[in-house]
Amino acid sequence: MESLGSRIKQLRLRAKLNKAALARNVGVSDVTISYWESGAIKQIGHERLVALAEALDCSLATLLEGDSAPQMLTLHHEGPLPWEQVQSTALTVPEHLPLKANWKAPCMMVTPAPGSDFAPAAPGDLLLLGPTRVFHKAGLYLVEQDGKLQLKQLSKANSDMTIQAVLLAHWKAA
Structure with a gap:
């Protein structure tokens, strides 16, 4: 099962964003983005998850479960x-x-x-x-x-x- 961190990185690359641009859109530091992607920070609050999904131009279900997210x-x-x-x-x-x-x-x-x-x-x-x-x-x-x-x-x-x-x-x- 793919980790949330690797999914964030994959979606960030698909959106053609660097860590600094994603960080600005979400309202966190680029170090935080690095920690999320590496898995050093495993739990992300719901406001940040919603902001991440919006910045990555994907649904929250895709962010949480990947492209194979079950149909809503x-x-x-x-x-x-x-x-x-x-x-x-x-x-x-x-x-x-x-x-x-x-x-x-x-x-x-x-x-x-x-x-x-x-x-x-x-x-x-x-x-x-x-x-x-x-x-x-x-x-x-x-x-x-x-x-x-x-x-x-x-x-x-x-x-x-x-x-x-x-x-x-x-x-x-x-």
Whole structure:
């Protein structure tokens, strides 16, 4: 599996940018770019990831997963869950992602469907969901309540809703 650092370098070269130009576009030093590319810095905050994707003229999914990134699944209030959709592909959590939960099982990268309301996520944002039926710890969960899927902040299990997934990471669209 290709590392995030080598992917940043590959995308930088494809965009015909030197480290200094990329650093200016992202708002960091060229030394930071070198550390990212070498893997000396493994975790990058979501604001910097979004800025990197924009500067490299690629999607956040391509930056995180490479050109073989799974097709982006859309999250709807009704209908099949993203991992039940025909084109779904589970992925293992890349080690360079800062997650809100310790997660070792396969997960899904999705985006809210246009016209949907999955606050705090908006259409175009990327969500990393860990399919589960159990409450793990306080956080945002994808739950089914009254026949509709919603993102809800849970501090404990709630009997009037069915847990479908835990939100592992959320990246705002640029």
